Amino acid sequence: MDGVSLQVRRGTIFGLLGPNGAGKTTFVKTLLSAVRPTRGSALIFGRDASQPEARRPIGYLPENHRFPTYFTGAGMLDFYAALSGVDASRRKKLIPEHLELVGLSQWADVRIGKYSKGMLQRLGLAQALIHSPTILILDEPTDGVDPVGRRQIREILGGFEQRGVTIFVNSHLLAEVETLCREVAILHKGKVALTGKMQDLTAGKGYRLTVAKPPEALAEKVRGCATSMAVRDGWVDFQFPSRELANGAMDLLRAERCEIEALAPTTSTLEEVFVRTVEK
Amino acid sequence: MVTLALIRDTFREALARKIFWGLFALSTLMILFFLFLLRIDIVSGATATITLFGRQTNANPDVDRMVRGVYGAIATFLYTFGMFLAVFASSGLIPSVLEPGRIELLVSKPLSRTHILLGRYAGNVLVVFLNSAYLVIGVWAILGVKTGIWSPVFLIAIATTTFIFAVLLAVVVLIGVLSDSAALSTMVTVALMIVSPILAQTSLMMRLLSSEWSRNLWKTLYYSLPKVYELGKMTLDAIQSRTFAGFTPIWTSALFGAVMLGAALAIFARRDF
Numbered sequence: 001m002d003g004v005s006l007q008v009r010r011g012t013i014f015g016l017l018g019p020n021g022a023g024k025t026t027f028v029k030t031l032l033s034a035v036r037p038t039r040g041s042a043l044i045f046g047r048d049a050s051q052p053e054a055r056r057p058i059g060y061l062p063e064n065h066r067f068p069t070y071f072t073g074a075g076m077l078d079f080y081a082a083l084s085g086v087d088a089s090r091r092k093k094l095i096p097e098h099l100e101l102v103g104l105s106q107w108a109d110v111r112i113g114k115y116s117k118g119m120l121q122r123l124g125l126a127q128a129l130i131h132s133p134t135i136l137i138l139d140e141p142t143d144g145v146d147p148v149g150r151r152q153i154r155e156i157l158g159g160f161e162q163r164g165v166t167i168f169v170n171s172h173l174l175a176e177v178e179t180l181c182r183e184v185a186i187l188h189k190g191k192v193a194l195t196g197k198m199q200d201l202t203a204g205k206g207y208r209l210t211v212a213k214p215p216e217a218l219a220e221k222v223r224g225c226a227t228s229m230a231v232r233d234g235w236v237d238f239q240f241p242s243r244e245l246a247n248g249a250m251d252l253l254r255a256e257r258c259e260i261e262a263l264a265p266t267t268s269t270l271e272e273v274f275v276r277t278v279e280k
Numbered sequence: 281m282v283t284l285a286l287i288r289d290t291f292r293e294a295l296a297r298k299i300f301w302g303l304f305a306l307s308t309l310m311i312l313f314f315l316f317l318l319r320i321d322i323v324s325g326a327t328a329t330i331t332l333f334g335r336q337t338n339a340n341p342d343v344d345r346m347v348r349g350v351y352g353a354i355a356t357f358l359y360t361f362g363m364f365l366a367v368f369a370s371s372g373l374i375p376s377v378l379e380p381g382r383i384e385l386l387v388s389k390p391l392s393r394t395h396i397l398l399g400r401y402a403g404n405v406l407v408v409f410l411n412s413a414y415l416v417i418g419v420w421a422i423l424g425v426k427t428g429i430w431s432p433v434f435l436i437a438i439a440t441t442t443f444i445f446a447v448l449l450a451v452v453v454l455i456g457v458l459s460d461s462a463a464l465s466t467m468v469t470v471a472l473m474i475v476s477p478i479l480a481q482t483s484l485m486m487r488l489l490s491s492e493w494s495r496n497l498w499k500t501l502y503y504s505l506p507k508v509y510e511l512g513k514m515t516l517d518a519i520q521s522r523t524f525a526g527f528t529p530i531w532t533s534a535l536f537g538a539v540m541l542g543a544a545l546a547i548f549a550r551r552d553f
Binding site: 029032033034035036052053054055056058060062063064065066067068069070071075079080082083084085087088127 | 281282284285286288293295379381385387389392395550552553
């Protein structure tokens with residue numbers, strides 16, 4: 001990773017995307033202090049991530065988790081909640097609540113070796129939520145979950161978003177991220193290749209104008225008639241709903257001698273945005 | 281609370297892997313074996329033996345020697361076969377916690393890596409402590425009830441067995457953290473146990489070795505490696521009321537264990553997962 005800097009607003013669901021090897025998992029692991037940065041530091045709410053206390057407000061669901069199969073569902077929640085500092089009396093109350101939340105109440109006393117992949121994923125989510133974190137980091141949270149389970153996870157996460165929990169989702173399932181996240185960033189070769197609001201990036205059919213980064217005032221003026229603006233590596237992508245608006249913006253930019261890189265018709269799904277970004 | 285959770289987790293895993301139950305069953309077999317032997321002796325009707333287990337035999341010095349002999353046999357069993365079993369059984373408990381998909385979640389929790397590893401270590405030591413306590417106290421109680429001889433010195437075997445296991449476990453932990461391999465951890469630790477009685481022949485070797493450097497090498501190895509054999513012998517001497525020559529095996533072994541554990545903690549704290 002090189003100079004990765006992301007702004008994630010409190011209480012939003014943020015998606016981190018990228019091709020294999022882009023550095024998504026390394027980024028998350030650095031935040032969690034599972035990986036030590038070769039240079040620089042990772043801070044969580046202003047505290048050094050390598051300090052255990054800095055990780056207290058985090059709930060984490062790893063990708064390819066391997067929960068010990070000797071646990072029952074309730075036993076696993078009890079163990080990880082205890083490690084997160086939840087005292088015994090609160091655990092007694094919270095465990096049934098969280099099993100209920102993820103639809104596993106009936107499975108509380110069953111060894112998790114008998115759980116399906118989807119059930120393990122939901123149990124993992126309960127584990128990440130049980131100590132009431134203010135930031136939730138989920139690595140491929142719906143991987144292996146059936147459509148009904150996925151909808152359930154989305155609903156649960158939506159509920160926590162409403163309560164002001166910041167949710168950071170690391171995923172390669174673009175459709176899932178598109179449905180779930182309010183903002184996304186695309187990592188490519190260890191750098192942030194694109195970041196923006198989901199509704200801006202997937203503005204639908206229209207025209208995308210790519211220009212060398214204009215002065216801020218001009219960018220804001222053009223942004224006024226565009227549906228979205230995304231900044232990446234010294235370039236800015238403006239999305240326009242019509243050819244007329246795109247031409248008007250080009251006139252404005254050329255008048256200020258801004259360099260135009262491209263004007264192209266678009267039908268933006270997140271997948272298209274993703275492919276365009278990583279192929280550049 | 282966190283430490284307790286880590287210890288309980290180690291216990292849970294030891295139970296699930298049948299490690300605890302395996303050691304427990306073996307200890308039970310040993311206890312039943314002595315119970316059975318004593319009964320056989322009684323049933324056999326030999327006059328001396330019947331007298332041996334009657335209350336009037338309390339003052340009989342032969343009974344005392346016999347009881348100490350049994351204590352010695354149990355202590356020897358614990359230090360040889362029991363220790364091998366404990367090392368084999370425990371070697372998987374460290375690498376298992378380092379498995380990808382498990383360790384990331386553990387280190388993401390608000391506790392230090394030192395805490396994670398020490399919790400695991402303590403849980404593992406406790407598993408062996410409880411098993412050796414069960415065996416020693418079981419045999420001690422059976423012999424005490426049957427013979428009326430309650431020699432508390434035998435109970436020292438619980439402490440010394442646990443101590444030497446703790447030292448050897450530090451090696452298991454270090455190799456486990458370095459290699460993630462239960463097999464390699466076991467091999468290295470067992471090698472240390474095997475080499476221990478050989479290194480203990482220091483005074484003989486000082487006479488046999490011709491060059492100064494080889495004598496120094498031998499002495500270096502002797503003083504730096506854990507003295508499983510000598511600790512076992514010290515326990516045996518204590519049980520059988522014999523004198524032993526100094527506490528060097530205890531403190532050098534403790535120092536070795538502390539260095540191994542310290543190195544394991546330092547490496548674990550710097551590893552990427």
